[in-house]
Amino acid sequence: MFLEKLKHIKAFILDVDGVMTNGMLLVTESGEFLRQFNIKDGYALQLAVKRGFKIAVVSGARSKGVEHRLRGLGITDIFLGLDSKTAAYNEFMEKNGLLPEQVLFMGDDIPDLELMKMAGLAVCPADAVEEIKAAAQYISPKNGGDSCVRDIIEKVLKIQNLWISADPSSADGSKI
Structure with a gap:
């Protein structure tokens, strides 16, 4: 069932802190918040x-550094500084003519719960x-x-024959 759903995914919506980063913030003496991104995630994102x-990236974070990193990967739908993520979700869906079953959302904490219920495929770290x-x-x-x-991006691309090899692995971590 899980692998079958991957065949229909056309879009990814991702949270930042706790998903694209480990959720830790390094605070500089000047008050800046620094985050660490994983280069493997970056490769998969730019390939997708x-x-x-x-x-689309949806986050409560307000960071020029985050936006700079995402734009460098080719991501243009960046929604930062959100109190509620549902308006951004709806805007992204309408703009791109997407159905919920075509969208995978990855979140990690309570502010993501509503989108977990709205997206066709909800995943988490x-x-x-x-x-x-x-x-x-x-x-x-x-x-x-x-x-x-x-x-998760690698699994989607593999099942759709868009990765280097097409084996999404039988150890898929899905719930039974």
Whole structure:
């Protein structure tokens, strides 16, 4: 069932902190917040963009550094500083003519719960909070910031024959 759903994915919507990063913030003396991104996630994201997938990032974070990193990967639908992520989700869906079953959302914490219920396929990193894990249809074996984004994008691209090889692995982590 999980692998079958991957065949219909045309878009990814991702949270930042706790998904694309490990959720830790380094605060500089000047008050800047620094985040660490995983280069493997970056490779998968830019490849998905090149393969024609739509990608949106939704986050409560307000960071020029985050936006700069995402734009460098070819991501143009970047929604930062959000109090609620549903308006951004709806805007992205309408703009791209997407149906919920064509969208995969990855979140890790309570502010992501509503989108977990709205997206056709809800996934999360291994270290997501329990409420998010309960709503997820797939729990990556990878933690946030430790290539969990790569894990799910690679599975989608493989099942759609858009990766280097097409074996998404039978150890898919889906719930039974």
